[in-house]
Each structure stands twice: as structure tokens, then as C-alpha cells.
Amino acid sequence: MSEPEGLDTDAGTDAGIPPDMGIYDEDGVVSAPFLAHIGAAIADRDTLTLKKDVGSLHQSEIGDLLEALLPEQRLALVVLMGDDFDYTALTEVDEAIRLEILENLPNRQVARAVEQLDSDDAVYILEDLDQADQDEILAELPFTERVRLRRSLGYPEETAGRRMQTEFVAVPPFWTVGQTIDYMREEQNLPESFSQIFVIDPTFRLVGAVDLDRILRTNRTTKIEDIMRETRHAIPATMDQEEAAQIFEKYDLLSAAVVDENDRLVGVLTIDDVVDVIQQEAEEDLLRLGGVGDEELSDRVMAAARSRVPWLMVNLLTAFLAASVIGLFDGTIEKIVALAVLMPIVAGMGGNAGSQTMTVTVRALATRDIDIYNAGRIIRREMGVGLLNGLIFAVLIGTVAALWFQDPNLGGIIAAAMVINMFVAALAGILIPLLLDRVGADPAVASAVFVTAMTDVVGFFAFLGLATWWFGLL
Amino acid sequence: MSEPEGLDTDAGTDAGIPPDMGIYDEDGVVSAPFLAHIGAAIADRDTLTLKKDVGSLHQSEIGDLLEALLPEQRLALVVLMGDDFDYTALTEVDEAIRLEILENLPNRQVARAVEQLDSDDAVYILEDLDQADQDEILAELPFTERVRLRRSLGYPEETAGRRMQTEFVAVPPFWTVGQTIDYMREEQNLPESFSQIFVIDPTFRLVGAVDLDRILRTNRTTKIEDIMRETRHAIPATMDQEEAAQIFEKYDLLSAAVVDENDRLVGVLTIDDVVDVIQQEAEEDLLRLGGVGDEELSDRVMAAARSRVPWLMVNLLTAFLAASVIGLFDGTIEKIVALAVLMPIVAGMGGNAGSQTMTVTVRALATRDIDIYNAGRIIRREMGVGLLNGLIFAVLIGTVAALWFQDPNLGGIIAAAMVINMFVAALAGILIPLLLDRVGADPAVASAVFVTAMTDVVGFFAFLGLATWWFGLL
Incomplete structure (x- = not known):
């Protein structure tokens, strides 16, 4: 856990930085004068200024500063500041920047830094290093520290055990x-x-917890066991961090005990780490819906391009599927070219309506707002929305198309195709994510492909098929 | 603030509910037997069972239960439980369900419930009621309670003042x-x-804060002013809740003082409310990117349909724009119908590539991960990604198209159009959100329209234009 701090949002300004120089400008971005000031101090190897002006900043401010500096300045800053550098700042920067700095520092120096950190921050910094560096750094640490960190690192990634802090206060129930x-x-x-403090039995098994405000309002003679809350179900260290975050949200927790497979207290998970998890999970859902995998802003061209190829490849297959549907009707298009002009409207509007429904559904699944009790009602609602908006836009588009091409038949055909496609779009938008979720796939990843494939195929088929039939071109 | 509770995640199971009946099934959904049990108790007007089995649940569990019950059962449950109903549960359900219950209860009973709540929960329940009901309920409350709630309700929606809790502990600095x-x-x-407790001067002006753990580790004779942190910049009550949430995240706060325009302490904002804000903002971004406005799962067909019309309307305009681009080339399509078959592939792949870049950019803007220091690098990166993936898919699609229609010319033309459109897609995907953000518009709302309009128009124009020129059909 990082140390909660006060609201010293401009903690930098009283620390010897020229008084007219805020570290942030009005957009909340590291200010150019401050950046120039620090850059000059780095160039001059002016450690005194750096220790004074950077040493006084909050870890997240140092993180912002590191991200704003040039790559070669970052390492120089860390080296120049020596033991005065606050290594928790490294938990606030992109993974690529963190690794770039850590890999260029002697392992001995990283070890000395890690020893000063809370265990959750230490694990955060160690976990992405390669095994050899990790082992070398751990070997430099005192025994108990090493054992604790090894235990945390032994839990799988993205579990409560990885994110927990192993420092906590625990007392026996019979204390006053x-x-x-x-x-x-x-x-x-x-x-x-x-x-909060935890209450444990002699074998370190968790029996309860007491919030600090409860202790402060209770008389000295009262026993802890009389004011503790029972915590019969603490968070298992192997629980997925997202599931742990949901428990925090549900029960408005500030911190929670983490226990091993024998119900022994091994650490504490705190709300600030959980906030990071919530942000991260929301980000993952958003990026997946947009067809982007695990990608960071600091990734280079090759890495970013590669991460986006799979999605484009899947979309290519569905695009060829849609094209082959059009190919079925090439004779019709040859005779009535207006169909080629209008057909993307039918497919596109269906795609948009489908992705509206899909977005709502994926989000509701992520927040568990949709379940067997309301799924039926929501499916019926989406069908109604699809039909209603289908009718509205059918009339609109039909009228415009009829006027544009001076052909009421064309207007009628596109209107009918719109109703069909918007209704199918609504059905696909809700049923596909629900189905993917039911079979255990991540609806955020795969839904969009299937939904647009559906609306393209149905859109082209309905429009061109209806036209072929109506104009007797079968 | 809702009361942080222990990890009694199955708090229900020891309260007289049949021991084999969990309130949740293994999917985390309210279990069918429990729902039947409560439904039967409601039908029997068995208030004893309800008070015992529902009264012992956590507010969020009662919220889940309310959402799982039928509409007519919800009100019956609240009425039957009388003063034993935990009204904080209403802060855990959809707005539509909350209003449905509140509007069917006598205002006098709502007032009695509101009086028992923490001020932030009370405001949450009152703020969506219409003015007449609000006034009637407030009139029933004791003077100080009424003044406090009126002050909170006087701040604009989605500000710190609306979300704050007006109950807090404040002491003078000279106390020990x-x-x-x-x-x-x-x-x-x-x-x-x-x-934490706050430190104030005689005029209620905020001078500092002390975390409870600091008090507990300090000797009784130490003065508060010697251990307090200065909080020179507390959160102004009129600050937007999203901005306040960003301060919480940045400085890992558990709670923060909220001050009025004279720097007087008026309330406290707590992390559990901030977690809700973070979730809500992430949800808004996701829904807006998906073209859905403020919409709740409990909205009915008409409301949901209406909320989605504006986006579909804008997309309709861009769809007609794209169609008119195709219309420019109807002569070409008449001669080479394969163009009509292939053109959606060019537009569609561009659209997907553009929305990948756009998703990354919109998210980076929301988390302030993109700024003047890295914007240039990220724009260059996206241009590189667009060019690289454009080339890869150009080769792929060109080959398939050439084989499909037995025409290498067609393959070359679609390949060239793909490179152009994927590059434009990358540029549009990053520049449009950045531009919208710069002019103060919400990039999550408007980016998708402009990006797909761009990729459709450029895709059709490049492909059909190149074909017209190459085959000499100008």
C-alpha cells in the first residue's frame, strides 16, 4: 500500500522551487518551466537542487515528472538522487519506463531501494523483472524481507496475494x-x-478485525474481542484481483485481510490498490471492445501493430463473408446500380444499432447488473428498441432513397431491409454477448466481431435479396 | 458514506435463513431458493421472517434482492418491514427502481428514513425526487438536518458538495x-x-488533518497541531466529482475535506463514494464510445429507444455522405460490378483500424496519460502502425481479390486503396479525439462518428476513384 497523504496537491511549491513555478500547468500537465528547471539541474549534475525539489514531491508527481523527461534524463535523475529517490514513484509510471530504469540500475541499488518499500510496492517493482535479476535482488535482502516477498511473488499474477501488503497490525482477542x-x-x-487492526489466535488464524475509529471511541478497559467484527470469510490469497475488487465495492471496504489456504493471516489488501484494479479492469473492457489487446502507450510501433493484427484479421474474414453475400447478387447490382450506392447504409445503420445494444450488454455483464432475473425483460426491451428505431429509420431512409433515385419501389425495399436489419442487430447485440458469457468467453473481446458480421451479412442479404425478388431478377 | 463493514460476505446465513440456503448462488446471483423464501414471506405478510432474514443483510445484498424481486413485491417488502428496512439499500439499486419505490411511499415515511441516514446517502435518495416531494420530505426533518441537506442539494449535480458527507470529527489544533x-x-x-479527523480554527476554517493511526501511535500529551498534516488545498465543494476522484487516485486518499468558498470545512468526501464515481465515469466513457447516452438497464423501451436515436441520426447523415461518394462512381460500378462487391472491405477495415486507434486515444485522454510531452511520439507511432498494418492487409486483400476475380489490376487497386485508408484511419483515430479534446468537446461522444465518416468516405473514394482512373473510365 502506498502511504495515504493529505491534500498537499501542490506539495512541491513550498520546497525551494522558485515560487512562481508550479509543477503542473493549468491543464494538469507537468509545467514547462518546472521541467526545464529539473532538466537543467540534471545537466548540471546539481544533486542538491534535485534532492530538494524532487525529493519533496509526492510519488505520483515524481511519476509524472519521469514520464515527461527524456529517456536519458530519467536514469540520470534516479542515479543523481541516489538513496533520496523515492522508488514508489516507479509504481506510477508505464511498465516500459519502469523496466528501462530498473534494468539500467545496479541490482544492489535496486535491492537497497526495495528494502525500504512496503511489500506491495516492492512486489510491483520486482514482478516484471526477469528471473535472474529478481533472484539477485532478493538475495541482497534480509531474511524475513526475502521470505515475505518470495511468498507474495509465489502467488499467480493478478491475484490478491500479489497485490497484498504483508505489513499489518494484529493483536490477540483477549487484549484490552x-x-x-x-x-x-x-x-x-x-x-x-x-x-484497521486484525485479531488473530496463537496459530495466526484470523478471528476478527477492528476499525481504528471503533478503538478510539471505546474505553481502555474493554476487551478487543468485545468490539471486533467477525471476519469469517477473508479474501483468499489466490482470489483473482477483480473478484477481490468486487467484494471491496460491494461491502464498501477500506482494507481486507488476506489469508492463505489454512485461513492464516498473510497480508492486507487496501482500497488504493483496489482502485487501481478497478481502473485497470475498466480500461481492459474498453480496449477490448475497441478491438485492442493489452497495449501500453509506451509500446513501440512493432508491438502496437502486432497487438492489433489479430482483431483486424478476424474482421477481414467477416468482411470477405459480407463481400461474398454481395457477390451473390452481382447480376442485380449490374442492372440497378443504385443498390450499390444504398447498400452500405443498410449494413452500417444495423452495425451501429447492434453495437449500441452490445455496449450496454457487455457493460451490464461486467458489472453483474444483468442476471437470470432480468435477462428476459432486457432481451424483450432490446427487441422493442430495435423494432421501434428500425421503423423510425426505415421511414426516414426510405423517403430519402425514393426521392434521391425517383423510385418509390427502391424506397420501400430499403425501408423493409432496414426494419429487418435493425431488429436482427438488436437481437445479435444482446444474445451474442450473453451467449459468449454463458460459455465462459469474454464478451468484451469477441462480441463486436460477431455482431458486425451478423449485421453486414443480414443487411446486404435482406436489401439485395428483397430487391432481386421485387424487381423480378431472380 | 456508507458504513464500511467487515468481510461478512455471507452475513445472511447466520440469521435464521434455513442453513442450507445461501443468499447467492455460485454465479453470484441471488439464489432462487432464497428469492422464493422471501417471496413467500411477502405473500404471507410475514413481517417477522422479513425483519429477521432481510434485516440482517448488508445494504448491497438488500439492493440485489430488491432488483431480483418483482416490481409489486419490492414496495410490499419495504412497507412490511417498516422502520426495520435499511434505506441505504436504495442507494444500491437502479434509479428507476429507487424512484418507483420512493414515489409510492408516503413522504412522511421517507422523511423518517432519511433522518436516520448519513447525509450523503440521504442526498443520494432525495436528489432524483421532484421538487415538491423533496420539499415536503425536508419540511418533516429537524432544523439542523434540513439545513445540512439543503446545503448539499444546493451544490450542482456531480460535484464534491453533492457527494460529501456532512458528518465529520473536527477538533481545535491546541487539543492534546x-x-x-x-x-x-x-x-x-x-x-x-x-x-481521519480534521483540525479547524474557531471560524471553522480548515487547518489540517490527522489520520487515526497517527493518533493511536502518539502519546496522550502530544498536541494535535504537532502531528497534523497541513491540508492547504482541500476539495472545493463545487469541484466536479470526476476531478475530485482524480485527486483521490493521484494521492491515494481515503477521505478528504470538502470546503466552501470561504475555506470553511463543510463535509468530507470518502473513498467509497469515489470508487462509485470512478466506476460511473468509466461506464460513461464506454457507453459513449458505443454510441449510447445516459441509459439505465431499467429504462423502458421508449426511453432506451429515444436515448439511442441521436447517435443513429448522426450516423445516418454520415452514411448518406458515404453513399453519395459511391454515387459519384455509379458509371464505373455499372461496368465493373466487382467493385461493388469489394468496396465494403476497404471501408470496413479502415473503420476497424480507425476505431482501434481512437479507443486507445480516448482512454489515454480520460486517464490523462497523453499530454504535450508524448503526443508527438504517439501520433508518429500511430502513423507507423497504420502504415505497417495497411501494408500487411493490402498484400493479403490484394492477393485474395486478384484470385477471386481473376484480375491482378483489381488486386493492385484494392491494395493501394487499403494502404491509403488504413493510414488515414490511423491519423483520424488519433487526431480527431485530440482535436475534440482541445476544443473542449468530449472525445468519447463524438470521435466515433467523425472517424467512421472519414474512413468510409476515404475508403470508397480511394478505391472507386483509383479504379475509375486505372481502367480509364473517367
């Missing part, structure tokens, strides 16, 4: 509030910050 | 830790839960 407060006043080795 | 702890032990009127 007074004893507990005295312990916290005397103990030097407490976590940097915490919002 | 001991005095502060004694005050909290004696005072009955504390917020349900809190993670």
Missing part, C-alpha cells in the same frame, strides 16, 4: 483497548499507515 | 491527543465511521 493502544504507541515497526 | 481520544469516547454524535 488500552493494551492495544499502548502497543501501538511503543512498537516501532508498524506499517506506514493502516485503517 | 488525550483530550481528542476522550472526546471521541464521550461524544455520542460521531459519524458511523471515519478514518
Whole structure:
């Protein structure tokens, strides 16, 4: 867990940075004068200025600064600041930038930095390094630190065990509030910050938890077991981080105990890490719906291009499928070229209507807002919406097409095709994601392909087919 | 703020519900036996069972239950449970369901419920009611409660002032830790839960804050002013909730002071509300990119259909624009019908490539990951990706088209058109959102229209234009 801080959003401005120089400009971007000031200090190897002006910043401000600096300045800044550099800042930058800095630092220096960090930040920094570097850094650490980090790193990626902090306060149930407060006043080795303490039995098994405000409003003589909440179901260390985040959201938790397979307390998961998980999961859904895989802004051309090829390839197949449907009617198009002009409208409007329904459905699935109790109602609703909007746009498009080509028949045909395609679009937009979810596939990834394939094929087929039949060109 | 609770994720199971009956099934959906059990109790007007089995649930569990019940059962449940119903559950359900219940309850009963709630939950419930009901409910409340709620409701929607909780603990700076702890032990009127206390001067102006863990590790004789953090820039009550959420994320806050225009402490914003804001904003971005406005799953056909018409209308205009581009080349299509078969492939692939780039850009803008320091690099990257993937798919599609129609000329023409359109798609995908953001428009709403309009027009024009020129049909 990163240390919660106060609202010193301009923590930099009182630390010797020229008083007229904010670290951010009015757009919330690192300000050009501040960047120039730091750049000059790096060029001059002016460690005093750097320690004073960068050392006083919040980790996320240092992260923003690192991202704004040129690649060669980043490493120089870290090296020049030495032990005064706040390595938690590395948890705030893109993976590519983090690795670039870490791989160019001596492992011994990284180890010295990692030793100072809370375990969750240490794991965050270590987990993307290659095994050899990881082992070398861990070997430099004191025994207990090494064991803790190895245990966290032993849990699979994206689990609660990976994200937890292994520093926490735990007391036995028979202690009084007074004893507990005295312990916290005397103990030097407490976590940097915490919002609840845990209650454990002699075998480290979790029996309860007490929020700090509860302790503060209780008399010294009261026993902890009398004010603790039972936490019969803590978060298993192997639980997926997304599932853990959903529990946090559901029960409005600030922190939660993480337990191993024997129900022993091994760490604490805190809301700030969960907020990052929520952001990350929302981002994944959005990118997947847009047909982009795991991609970071710092990726280079080759990596970004490669990550987008699979989706384009699948779309190519469906595009050829749609083209072959058109090919069935080439004779009709040859005779009535207006069909070629109008057909993308039918397919395109269906595609848009389908992706509206699909977006709503995918989001509802992600937030678990759709279930067996309301699925039937929502399917019926989408069918109604598809039919209603289909009729509205059929009239509109039919009229325009009839006037454009001076042919009421054409207007009628495109109107009929629109109603059919918008209705199919609605059905596809809701049923395809639901079906994919049911069979265990990620609806955000695959829905769009199937929905647009459906609306293209049906759109072209309905429009060209109706025209062929009506004009007697069969 | 809702009360943070322990991990009693199955809080229901020990409360008299038949022991073999979980309230959720393995999919995390309200279980059918539990739903039947509650449904039967409602039908029997068995208030004892309801108070026992629903009264013991967490607010979000009651929310899930309400959503799973039939509309007529919902109101019956609330009425039968009377004052034992936990009205915070209404903050966990869809707006339509909340309004349906509230509008069918006597205002006097809503007022009695609101009086028991934390102010942020009370505001959440009141804000969507119509003015007359709101006034009637507020008139029933005690004076101080009414003044507080009116002040919160006076701030614009989606601001920190609307979301804040007006219950907080504030002490003068000269108090000692001991005095502060004694005050909290004696005072009955504390917020349900809190993670920091604020330090104020006699005019209620905010001077600092202290986290509870800091108080617990400090000796009783230490003065509060010696351990407080300065909070020189608290969150103004009129700040947009999204901006406030970004500050929480940036500085890993658990709660933050909210101040009025005179820097006087008026409330506290807590992380659980911020998590809701983050979810809501991510949802808005996703829905807007999918062409859906403010829409809820509980909306009926008419409301949902209406919310989707504007986007379809805009798309209709761009579809006709694209059709008129095709119309320019009707003579060419009449002679070479294969062009009509292949042209949707060029437009469609461009559209997909453009929406990939656009999705990445819109997300990066939302998370402020793109700024003047990396925009140039990212634009160059996208141009590279567009060119590279354009070349790859040009070769692929060109080969298939040449073989399909036994015409190498056609293959060459579609390949050239693909390179042009994928490159334009990349440019449009990044420049259009950046431009919209620069002029203050929401890139999530409008980007998709412009990007697909661009890729359709350029795709059709490049392909049909090149063919017309190459085959000498000008």
C-alpha cells in the first residue's frame, strides 16, 4: 500500500522551487518551466537542487515528472538522487519506463531501494523483472524481507496475494483497548499507515478485525474481542484481483485481510490498490471492445501493430463473408446500380444499432447488473428498441432513397431491409454477448466481431435479396 | 458514506435463513431458493421472517434482492418491514427502481428514513425526487438536518458538495491527543465511521488533518497541531466529482475535506463514494464510445429507444455522405460490378483500424496519460502502425481479390486503396479525439462518428476513384 497523504496537491511549491513555478500547468500537465528547471539541474549534475525539489514531491508527481523527461534524463535523475529517490514513484509510471530504469540500475541499488518499500510496492517493482535479476535482488535482502516477498511473488499474477501488503497490525482477542493502544504507541515497526487492526489466535488464524475509529471511541478497559467484527470469510490469497475488487465495492471496504489456504493471516489488501484494479479492469473492457489487446502507450510501433493484427484479421474474414453475400447478387447490382450506392447504409445503420445494444450488454455483464432475473425483460426491451428505431429509420431512409433515385419501389425495399436489419442487430447485440458469457468467453473481446458480421451479412442479404425478388431478377 | 463493514460476505446465513440456503448462488446471483423464501414471506405478510432474514443483510445484498424481486413485491417488502428496512439499500439499486419505490411511499415515511441516514446517502435518495416531494420530505426533518441537506442539494449535480458527507470529527489544533481520544469516547454524535479527523480554527476554517493511526501511535500529551498534516488545498465543494476522484487516485486518499468558498470545512468526501464515481465515469466513457447516452438497464423501451436515436441520426447523415461518394462512381460500378462487391472491405477495415486507434486515444485522454510531452511520439507511432498494418492487409486483400476475380489490376487497386485508408484511419483515430479534446468537446461522444465518416468516405473514394482512373473510365 502506498502511504495515504493529505491534500498537499501542490506539495512541491513550498520546497525551494522558485515560487512562481508550479509543477503542473493549468491543464494538469507537468509545467514547462518546472521541467526545464529539473532538466537543467540534471545537466548540471546539481544533486542538491534535485534532492530538494524532487525529493519533496509526492510519488505520483515524481511519476509524472519521469514520464515527461527524456529517456536519458530519467536514469540520470534516479542515479543523481541516489538513496533520496523515492522508488514508489516507479509504481506510477508505464511498465516500459519502469523496466528501462530498473534494468539500467545496479541490482544492489535496486535491492537497497526495495528494502525500504512496503511489500506491495516492492512486489510491483520486482514482478516484471526477469528471473535472474529478481533472484539477485532478493538475495541482497534480509531474511524475513526475502521470505515475505518470495511468498507474495509465489502467488499467480493478478491475484490478491500479489497485490497484498504483508505489513499489518494484529493483536490477540483477549487484549484490552488500552493494551492495544499502548502497543501501538511503543512498537516501532508498524506499517506506514493502516485503517484497521486484525485479531488473530496463537496459530495466526484470523478471528476478527477492528476499525481504528471503533478503538478510539471505546474505553481502555474493554476487551478487543468485545468490539471486533467477525471476519469469517477473508479474501483468499489466490482470489483473482477483480473478484477481490468486487467484494471491496460491494461491502464498501477500506482494507481486507488476506489469508492463505489454512485461513492464516498473510497480508492486507487496501482500497488504493483496489482502485487501481478497478481502473485497470475498466480500461481492459474498453480496449477490448475497441478491438485492442493489452497495449501500453509506451509500446513501440512493432508491438502496437502486432497487438492489433489479430482483431483486424478476424474482421477481414467477416468482411470477405459480407463481400461474398454481395457477390451473390452481382447480376442485380449490374442492372440497378443504385443498390450499390444504398447498400452500405443498410449494413452500417444495423452495425451501429447492434453495437449500441452490445455496449450496454457487455457493460451490464461486467458489472453483474444483468442476471437470470432480468435477462428476459432486457432481451424483450432490446427487441422493442430495435423494432421501434428500425421503423423510425426505415421511414426516414426510405423517403430519402425514393426521392434521391425517383423510385418509390427502391424506397420501400430499403425501408423493409432496414426494419429487418435493425431488429436482427438488436437481437445479435444482446444474445451474442450473453451467449459468449454463458460459455465462459469474454464478451468484451469477441462480441463486436460477431455482431458486425451478423449485421453486414443480414443487411446486404435482406436489401439485395428483397430487391432481386421485387424487381423480378431472380 | 456508507458504513464500511467487515468481510461478512455471507452475513445472511447466520440469521435464521434455513442453513442450507445461501443468499447467492455460485454465479453470484441471488439464489432462487432464497428469492422464493422471501417471496413467500411477502405473500404471507410475514413481517417477522422479513425483519429477521432481510434485516440482517448488508445494504448491497438488500439492493440485489430488491432488483431480483418483482416490481409489486419490492414496495410490499419495504412497507412490511417498516422502520426495520435499511434505506441505504436504495442507494444500491437502479434509479428507476429507487424512484418507483420512493414515489409510492408516503413522504412522511421517507422523511423518517432519511433522518436516520448519513447525509450523503440521504442526498443520494432525495436528489432524483421532484421538487415538491423533496420539499415536503425536508419540511418533516429537524432544523439542523434540513439545513445540512439543503446545503448539499444546493451544490450542482456531480460535484464534491453533492457527494460529501456532512458528518465529520473536527477538533481545535491546541487539543492534546488525550483530550481528542476522550472526546471521541464521550461524544455520542460521531459519524458511523471515519478514518481521519480534521483540525479547524474557531471560524471553522480548515487547518489540517490527522489520520487515526497517527493518533493511536502518539502519546496522550502530544498536541494535535504537532502531528497534523497541513491540508492547504482541500476539495472545493463545487469541484466536479470526476476531478475530485482524480485527486483521490493521484494521492491515494481515503477521505478528504470538502470546503466552501470561504475555506470553511463543510463535509468530507470518502473513498467509497469515489470508487462509485470512478466506476460511473468509466461506464460513461464506454457507453459513449458505443454510441449510447445516459441509459439505465431499467429504462423502458421508449426511453432506451429515444436515448439511442441521436447517435443513429448522426450516423445516418454520415452514411448518406458515404453513399453519395459511391454515387459519384455509379458509371464505373455499372461496368465493373466487382467493385461493388469489394468496396465494403476497404471501408470496413479502415473503420476497424480507425476505431482501434481512437479507443486507445480516448482512454489515454480520460486517464490523462497523453499530454504535450508524448503526443508527438504517439501520433508518429500511430502513423507507423497504420502504415505497417495497411501494408500487411493490402498484400493479403490484394492477393485474395486478384484470385477471386481473376484480375491482378483489381488486386493492385484494392491494395493501394487499403494502404491509403488504413493510414488515414490511423491519423483520424488519433487526431480527431485530440482535436475534440482541445476544443473542449468530449472525445468519447463524438470521435466515433467523425472517424467512421472519414474512413468510409476515404475508403470508397480511394478505391472507386483509383479504379475509375486505372481502367480509364473517367
